[in-house]
Amino acid sequence: MALLxxxxxxxxxxDAAPNCPKCNRPMAKVERSKLWPWVSMIVVAIVYGVxxxxxxxxxxxxxxxxxxxLWPFTLVSVLLWVGFPVVLFFGWRFGQxxxxx
Ligand SMILES: [Zn+2]
Numbered sequence: 001m002a003l004l005x006x007x008x009x010x011x012x013x014x015d016a017a018p019n020c021p022k023c024n025r026p027m028a029k030v031e032r033s034k035l036w037p038w039v040s041m042i043v044v045a046i047v048y049g050v051x052x053x054x055x056x057x058x059x060x061x062x063x064x065x066x067x068x069x070l071w072p073f074t075l076v077s078v079l080l081w082v083g084f085p086v087v088l089f090f091g092w093r094f095g096q097x098x099x100x101x
Contacts, residue, residue: 037095044091045084052080 003012004027006020013020013027020027059073 037092040095041088041091044087044094048084048087052084055080 002015004015005011006013006023006025006027008025009020009023011020011022015027018027019025055076059076062068063070063073
């Protein structure tokens, strides 16, 4: 068990305490660690959305230009949709591992 300094009043607070005993300020470290799985999941979702959009746009231009049939485009779209919850799950897990450290 370690002691942290309250950012507001400078009192030494146990890292197990959720609030500062003097000024009752919620300890930021606890707050942030609870949010980590959500933060990493949202970041992963945004990055994935951008990547999926770029791949979709590229496929939209490249496939007709190369005279491809439509099925590779459909396959890519399906894979992107199926991959989305999987990627979200790994983003969540990553945040949890970071929290337990
Ligand atoms: Zn304090």
